[in-house]
Amino acid sequence: EIGIRDYQTSHRTIQLPGLVNIAAFVPGLVSRDSDDLQRITKASVAAGFSMIRVMPVGKDGSISDVKSLKIAQQNGKRGAYCDFNLSIAATSDNASQISHAAGEVGSMFIPFNHLSDNISKVAAVEAHFDAWPTHKPIITDAWTNDLASILLLASLHNRRIHVTAVILKDDIKLIAMAKEKGLKVTCDVSIYALYLSQKDYPSCQFLPTAEDQAALWEHMETIDVFSIGSLPYQLAHFLNQPADVTVGIADALPLLLTSVAEGKLTIDDIKAKLHDNPKEIFELHDQVGTSLEVEIDRPYVKEDTGSWSPMTGKVLKASIQRVTFQDQVVCLDGSILPVPPRGNDMSTHVAMPPVAAISSPAV
Amino acid sequence: EIGIRDYQTSHRTIQLPGLVNIAAFVPGLVSRDSDDLQRITKASVAAGFSMIRVMPVGKDGSISDVKSLKIAQQNGKRGAYCDFNLSIAATSDNASQISHAAGEVGSMFIPFNHLSDNISKVAAVEAHFDAWPTHKPIITDAWTNDLASILLLASLHNRRIHVTAVILKDDIKLIAMAKEKGLKVTCDVSIYALYLSQKDYPSCQFLPTAEDQAALWEHMETIDVFSIGSLPYQLAHFLNQPADVTVGIADALPLLLTSVAEGKLTIDDIKAKLHDNPKEIFELHDQVGTSLEVEIDRPYVKEDTGSWSPMTGKVLKASIQRVTFQDQVVCLDGSILPVPPRGNDMSTHVAMPPVAAISSPAV
Ligand SMILES: [Zn+2]
Ligand SMILES: [Zn+2]
Ligand SMILES: [Zn+2]
Ligand SMILES: [Zn+2]
Ligand SMILES: [Zn+2]
Ligand SMILES: [Zn+2]
Ligand SMILES: [Zn+2]
Numbered sequence: 001e002i003g004i005r006d007y008q009t010s011h012r013t014i015q016l017p018g019l020v021n022i023a024a025f026v027p028g029l030v031s032r033d034s035d036d037l038q039r040i041t042k043a044s045v046a047a048g049f050s051m052i053r054v055m056p057v058g059k060d061g062s063i064s065d066v067k068s069l070k071i072a073q074q075n076g077k078r079g080a081y082c083d084f085n086l087s088i089a090a091t092s093d094n095a096s097q098i099s100h101a102a103g104e105v106g107s108m109f110i111p112f113n114h115l116s117d118n119i120s121k122v123a124a125v126e127a128h129f130d131a132w133p134t135h136k137p138i139i140t141d142a143w144t145n146d147l148a149s150i151l152l153l154a155s156l157h158n159r160r161i162h163v164t165a166v167i168l169k170d171d172i173k174l175i176a177m178a179k180e181k182g183l184k185v186t187c188d189v190s191i192y193a194l195y196l197s198q199k200d201y202p203s204c205q206f207l208p209t210a211e212d213q214a215a216l217w218e219h220m221e222t223i224d225v226f227s228i229g230s231l232p233y234q235l236a237h238f239l240n241q242p243a244d245v246t247v248g249i250a251d252a253l254p255l256l257l258t259s260v261a262e263g264k265l266t267i268d269d270i271k272a273k274l275h276d277n278p279k280e281i282f283e284l285h286d287q288v289g290t291s292l293e294v295e296i297d298r299p300y301v302k303e304d305t306g307s308w309s310p311m312t313g314k315v316l317k318a319s320i321q322r323v324t325f326q327d328q329v330v331c332l333d334g335s336i337l338p339v340p341p342r343g344n345d346m347s348t349h350v351a352m353p354p355v356a357a358i359s360s361p362a363v
Numbered sequence: 364e365i366g367i368r369d370y371q372t373s374h375r376t377i378q379l380p381g382l383v384n385i386a387a388f389v390p391g392l393v394s395r396d397s398d399d400l401q402r403i404t405k406a407s408v409a410a411g412f413s414m415i416r417v418m419p420v421g422k423d424g425s426i427s428d429v430k431s432l433k434i435a436q437q438n439g440k441r442g443a444y445c446d447f448n449l450s451i452a453a454t455s456d457n458a459s460q461i462s463h464a465a466g467e468v469g470s471m472f473i474p475f476n477h478l479s480d481n482i483s484k485v486a487a488v489e490a491h492f493d494a495w496p497t498h499k500p501i502i503t504d505a506w507t508n509d510l511a512s513i514l515l516l517a518s519l520h521n522r523r524i525h526v527t528a529v530i531l532k533d534d535i536k537l538i539a540m541a542k543e544k545g546l547k548v549t550c551d552v553s554i555y556a557l558y559l560s561q562k563d564y565p566s567c568q569f570l571p572t573a574e575d576q577a578a579l580w581e582h583m584e585t586i587d588v589f590s591i592g593s594l595p596y597q598l599a600h601f602l603n604q605p606a607d608v609t610v611g612i613a614d615a616l617p618l619l620l621t622s623v624a625e626g627k628l629t630i631d632d633i634k635a636k637l638h639d640n641p642k643e644i645f646e647l648h649d650q651v652g653t654s655l656e657v658e659i660d661r662p663y664v665k666e667d668t669g670s671w672s673p674m675t676g677k678v679l680k681a682s683i684q685r686v687t688f689q690d691q692v693v694c695l696d697g698s699i700l701p702v703p704p705r706g707n708d709m710s711t712h713v714a715m716p717p718v719a720a721i722s723s724p725a726v
């Protein structure tokens with residue numbers, strides 16, 4: 001229907017399945033009694049993300065052993081507003097420990113640029129490849145030569161690898177070439193990296209240059225997944241803006257849908273890169289009774305909501321009308337309803353079937 | 364026969380085919396009117412090397428385009444005492460030029476650590492892979508992450524790649540793993556790197572540590588080729604010794620054969636890694652009427668010959684008795700006979716058959 005406010009253009013209401021943010025940055029992840037995870041799940045579900053994969057690297061520490069994993073799990077028990085899973089981060093010397101945590105996390109993240117010693121990087125990561133269960137996903141944020149190294153290991157070990165937060169032209173080209181040649185590599189791009197560049201924020205090294213950004217758009221078919229990642233938080237920090245832990249989450253879908261309104265993306269791109277592909281790559285559970293309704297083609301100026309966003313004051317052409325989670329409406333016309341937290345820790349969902357289920361007689 | 368000097372041990376005389384040094388460092392390679400190549404071919408044939416593959420990187424410049432190639436070819440016309448071939452070096456921006464020189468050189472060398480800009484290394488090399496004829500050898504001296512990058516490109520392009528002058532434990536392990544996983548990679552180790560380490564020359568970064576060196580010996584089956592390389596010249600420079608351009612050449616075979624005498628290597632290792640494998644990997648011509656006779660098990664102290672060697676004063680247990688090149692004895696009991704230079708520039712030998720031979724009717 002065309003309503004009274006529809007003076008500028010006709011608009012469309014579109015149904016989408018519950019979306020997945022495969023890289024949710026939770027600053028206080030391993031800080032005792034942090035409510036960051038709860039706040040982020042709340043902002044996520046309101047923004048259409050009914051499932052988040054929590055990055056194992058926080059602001060003040062990482063999930064890198066059983067002890068830090070326990071803290072994150074404990075924080076998860078405060079109540080989450082959407083489903084989530086946890087991962088473990090590889091460090092230079094935890095290859096022997098990660099297998100102990102493997103059953104309780106969704107994937108291993110290799111923060112390649114953070115391993116300390118340059119000389120033995122390949123060797124350190126090789127040990128992790130051998131220690132990690134073959135069926136579980138491996139994710140890395142490696143750039144340039146580090147990316148090439150880890151792709152080589154993946155190639156030689158015949159392992160799937162997911163590259164997160166690609167921003168460089170050469171890297172997306174390398175991934176495109178690797179895919180073309182049959183390597184089992186997938187990748188995501190942070191949504192902000194598609195809309196903000198060093199042209200907007202000079203010398204901001206974790207943003208793409210204008211040239212990099214153009215290459216990302218040109219390689220849209222190479223990009224398997226859109227993510228939120230830590231880029232919004234990093235940008236706020238870089239600009240000395242008071243960074244809310246939920247920064248960037250609310251902007252994600254309106255930005256992408258605005259590109260749909262402008263003919264630069266399709267609804268199928270959104271579905272593929274925020275639902276179908278994340279579910280397939282990370283073997284995520286299906287979320288029944290979960291969906292959202294969005295409206296596109298109605299332009300508005302993004303207002304200041306009290307928490308900083310680089311998008312404030314910009315014209316967006318899409319908004320989220322309704323979010324249904326587990327058959328309950330949790331968000332209506334942008335307002336979060338007073339519902340209890342009903343999300344679950346799904347970390348063990350993709351774990352191997354328990355040994356008992358294999359070894360004991362089935363009938 | 365046991366001669367009069369054979370008081371210490373019985374000795375053996377062994378016939379070997381003419382040997383190949385796949386990495387001959389020629390300092391004045393692209394300097395006009397340099398006689399370095401001539402001097403090096405003379406020292407080579409006297410040391411049992413009847414074929415040398417000249418590294419395209421000299422002291423004051425590289426063969427990186429048609430112009431520098433011409434100078435090297437001109438220097439080769441002064442007369443060479445053994446056969447040789449030339450190669451071309453990849454630079455950050457000569458990908459489009461190398462194909463013009465491809466027909467006149469034996470291989471492309473990618474001096475990975477010398478390309479200027481870190482960020483686009485992988486991209487720069489990718490262009491060379493695409494520009495270089497698929498049947499011609501590619502060689503690199505890459506280490507650590509650079510090595511991983513180039514192995515990835517080789518893997519993705521299904522190309523053979525030869526890694527020269529491996530010295531690091533992690534690198535030989537990576538190559539061993541890559542071979543095991545089916546990658547078409549071969550490698551050589553500089554002979555000095557098997558006998559000298561940072562234990563002998565502390566803080567000499569281009570020598571292996573004692574641990575690296577032990578790893579090289581442990582991976583002897585991974586090492587396809589022994590080479591001379593630029594290591595002897597670099598070491599002389601590092602130690603501020605007056606470096607003769609022929610440094611290291613005369614030591615090569617006596618060192619290896621001493622290890623045979625000591626049971627650490629076999630004659631078959633020498634034949635494989637200095638003749639059979641080099642010929643196969645680099646598709647070298649067969650040298651008829653070319654052979655050498657060596658004697659092992661007769662210990663002697665290496666004398667000062669006037670030109671510096673780190674081996675002077677050390678006990679060696681093998682020596683070269685006779686070298687025959689093109690059916691002519693050119694060296695007897697260590698003395699070079701007054702023979703004319705009869706070596707040839709074999710650079711075009713492995714080139715593609717000329718188009719005419721393919722397209723014109725054969726009968
Ligand atoms: Zn409407
Ligand atoms: Zn392995
Ligand atoms: Zn679904
Ligand atoms: Zn389940
Ligand atoms: Zn004798
Ligand atoms: Zn290519
Ligand atoms: Zn032969």
Ligand SMILES: [Zn+2]
Pocket residue numbers: 648712
């Ligand atoms: Zn020939």
